[in-house]
Amino acid sequence: MSKVLVSDPIDQAGIDILSQVATVDVKTGLKPEELVKIIGEYDALMIRSGTRVTKEIIEAGTQLKIIGRAGVGVDNVDVAAATRQGIVVVNSPEGNTIAAAEHALAMMLSLSRHIPDANASVKRGEWDRKTFVGAEVYKKTIGIVGLGKIGSHVATVAKAMGMKLLAYDPFISTERAEQLGCQLVDMDLLVQQADYITLHIPKTPETTHLINANMLAKMKPTTRIINCARGGIIDEEALATAIKEGQIAGAALDVFESEPLGESSLRSLGKEVILTPHLGASTTEAQVNVAIDVAEQIRDVLLGLPARSAVNIPGLGPDVLEELKPYMQLAETLGNLVGQLAGGRVELLNVRLQGELATNKSQPLVVASLKGLLFQALRERVNYVNASIEAKERGIRVIETRDAAIKDYAGSIHLEATGSLGTHAVTGALLGDGEIRLTNLDGFPINVPPSHHMLFTVHRDMPGIIGKLGSLLGSFNVNIASMQVGRKIVRGDAVMVLSLDDPLPDGILTEITKVPGIRDAYTVTL
Numbered sequence: 001m002s003k004v005l006v007s008d009p010i011d012q013a014g015i016d017i018l019s020q021v022a023t024v025d026v027k028t029g030l031k032p033e034e035l036v037k038i039i040g041e042y043d044a045l046m047i048r049s050g051t052r053v054t055k056e057i058i059e060a061g062t063q064l065k066i067i068g069r070a071g072v073g074v075d076n077v078d079v080a081a082a083t084r085q086g087i088v089v090v091n092s093p094e095g096n097t098i099a100a101a102e103h104a105l106a107m108m109l110s111l112s113r114h115i116p117d118a119n120a121s122v123k124r125g126e127w128d129r130k131t132f133v134g135a136e137v138y139k140k141t142i143g144i145v146g147l148g149k150i151g152s153h154v155a156t157v158a159k160a161m162g163m164k165l166l167a168y169d170p171f172i173s174t175e176r177a178e179q180l181g182c183q184l185v186d187m188d189l190l191v192q193q194a195d196y197i198t199l200h201i202p203k204t205p206e207t208t209h210l211i212n213a214n215m216l217a218k219m220k221p222t223t224r225i226i227n228c229a230r231g232g233i234i235d236e237e238a239l240a241t242a243i244k245e246g247q248i249a250g251a252a253l254d255v256f257e258s259e260p261l262g263e264s265s266l267r268s269l270g271k272e273v274i275l276t277p278h279l280g281a282s283t284t285e286a287q288v289n290v291a292i293d294v295a296e297q298i299r300d301v302l303l304g305l306p307a308r309s310a311v312n313i314p315g316l317g318p319d320v321l322e323e324l325k326p327y328m329q330l331a332e333t334l335g336n337l338v339g340q341l342a343g344g345r346v347e348l349l350n351v352r353l354q355g356e357l358a359t360n361k362s363q364p365l366v367v368a369s370l371k372g373l374l375f376q377a378l379r380e381r382v383n384y385v386n387a388s389i390e391a392k393e394r395g396i397r398v399i400e401t402r403d404a405a406i407k408d409y410a411g412s413i414h415l416e417a418t419g420s421l422g423t424h425a426v427t428g429a430l431l432g433d434g435e436i437r438l439t440n441l442d443g444f445p446i447n448v449p450p451s452h453h454m455l456f457t458v459h460r461d462m463p464g465i466i467g468k469l470g471s472l473l474g475s476f477n478v479n480i481a482s483m484q485v486g487r488k489i490v491r492g493d494a495v496m497v498l499s500l501d502d503p504l505p506d507g508i509l510t511e512i513t514k515v516p517g518i519r520d521a522y523t524v525t526l
């Protein structure tokens, strides 16, 4: 049975799902060196933001197949190291969207009305109404940085509260922004005009210290900043100085450059600063959502199924996956087959996606073809995560083409590989019931299902050859399960495709090519 380590607090709903297929150990609060010591025993690791999954931990995780982040941000996982090792990294892109958006909105209102400090003063026995005079958000301008899932929900609610909406997001269309009632502007204009600035972007090299002394200097003295995205997007020292010097009115932060927050000048500031300990996703609802979402993906991967929200398998989103799932196996089978026909060292793979597969969404089929192509070399070590990297490192050039006009089947895949045994091409499609059919081999039309042991010959189409080959295989005690001949013209060149019950014994291929009329013979194990 597989073993899963849960190293951060996760809702029981997730543990219950994992327990259907694995032994689950919940060990929270482990030090990095403790995690390195034990991770080698586990097939999967499930985390929240508390565990930092470093390269060292990943390298020690020799059995790991999947790392599941019960949340959105995967900046606490060395995704590049995981990808290199063929480990799928999944997250829950939507499970905590509402929780994080509501936290940002709560922070904005709390900051405007000094709720945390007013509450603390009443609890101390005071009744001070003068100190806590606040500001309304109605008719004020909110500048939303990052108009993705969380930013969009913040926009919807802020609009309903009567705010004017500006947004900065270089990857969002004007139409989408307009739908949300936002005016797309550049960052400079946003910081100059906004009364409230709320951040909803990932932390990347481009966004690190996006809000720095220079940006803070452009803001109005009444501006308040909210960060419920990631620590480090704001330069905390510059922020503390700007607030102390009255350059801006305040800030509400849920995330910090270093968590838990240690010594910080932000702690000593008064009611103009609100700090929460990374609570954006901490609602009962969000924790159930993310735990179920990620646990289901871990369960699926441990059962050999694809994950719907893998962050390191480009293009394999849930909708795409649903559409392509039947074709992924076809692409892999064809890749494996053509790789063996072309000989071990393939230099070039042409992938032609035909019919309904001739869309940009079909890119994962190219990855699946590479996974199949590399299977003989790498066996279980190649997967959808590392197939492209492994191919690149082996110097395999990949050319993708799409041809919507080829409609012999609804969708078909044509692979042509050039390797040490020359160039070979194979085409395959799916029947209505999802069964795979090989429909063309090196230009010869065929119609055969793939099987475990196969033999292909190229021969002259002339009487007697099939009988001679059958007798030869019989003399080696190899049983033929099925056989088909494909030819373009009568008495010209032809191919024979045989499904065998047994693997071919060593040396028999040479015997086969000695049969008069047989030019070439290839054996393949799928």
Ligand SMILES: NC(=O)C1=CN([C@@H]2O[C@H](COP(=O)(O)OP(=O)(O)OC[C@H]3O[C@@H](n4cnc5c(N)ncnc54)[C@H](O)[C@@H]3O)[C@@H](O)[C@H]2O)C=CC1
Pocket: 071, 072, 073, 074, 093, 096, 097, 100, 145, 146, 147, 148, 149, 150, 151, 168, 169, 170, 171, 172, 200, 201, 202, 203, 206, 207, 228, 229, 230, 254, 255, 278, 279, 280, 281, 282
């Ligand atoms: N405080 C908490 O507990 C939580 C924090 N988060 C964080 O909130 C952030 C946003 O999450 P989602 O909305 O789910 O992500 P998302 O991926 O839906 O949206 C992010 C948006 O940022 C935009 N973006 C990327 N780079 C940008 C740049 N350089 N400048 C401006 N915009 C840029 C993208 O185009 C995208 O629209 C993430 O950092 C996530 O980790 C998410 C959940 C809970």
Ligand SMILES: O=C(O)CCC(=O)C(=O)O
Pocket: 048, 049, 070, 071, 072, 073, 074, 096, 278, 280, 281, 282
């Ligand atoms: O797991 C958590 O509580 C943090 C959530 C978060 O920051 C995220 O999902 O990006």
